[in-house]
Amino acid sequence: MTPVTAPRDQRESVAALLDLLTHVEAHPQQPAAYKLVSPSGDVIDLPESVFLLLERIIEVLASGDAITVVPVGKELTTQQAANILNVSRQYLVRLLNDGRIPFRKIGTHRRVRMEDLLAYKRQRDRDRIASLDDLSQLSQDFDGYDEIPNEG
Structure with a gap:
């Protein structure tokens, strides 16, 4: 349960990612297909539930706050x-x-x-x-x- 925060030198990238996600939400007429690309170029579909969690994490990190992900039943x-x-x-x-x-x-x-x-x-x-x-x-x-x- 170690909190994670975006280091100062990465906050601009996190903010740009949040802007991109906001743009995706602003155009709901386009069906969204979320994908994750590995460093080797492998592509995997990202389930919407995982995308929504990542979106929330990015939102918190972009605001400069730390975040900890903990299972609810823990x-x-x-x-x-x-x-x-x-x-x-x-x-x-x-x-x-x-x-x-x-x-x-x-x-x-x-x-x-x-x-x-x-x-x-x-x-x-x-x-x-x-x-x-x-x-x-x-x-x-x-x-x-x-x-x-x-x-x-």
Whole structure:
């Protein structure tokens, strides 16, 4: 589960690839046939599911972010799960013990399914957005903040 990012010297090529993919999507009237060409010139048809995954990977890399591909059914250690949520392992263990994220124990070790972790993360993100919307609405209801005088 090592994150991959495009090195600075490859970002221009990744961006050009993303532009090419955007062009393909902009012309849906043309039937798309995705192919992969090896260095020796061998050509193989690329299934659409693989193309869609590559497209998403290129999108993330072009934005300058790192990406990790993990099978959905994979079980994670508590440290791996904490890293994905960007929280401490101790905080994650508290979430598990409170029943907020399902897990199973193998001996004394907890394992978290990737799909359960991602479901928790999506819900957490929705809750955060709703809280920010509520806070923004409260600010508007009470006429927001006073204007800061311009001292110029």
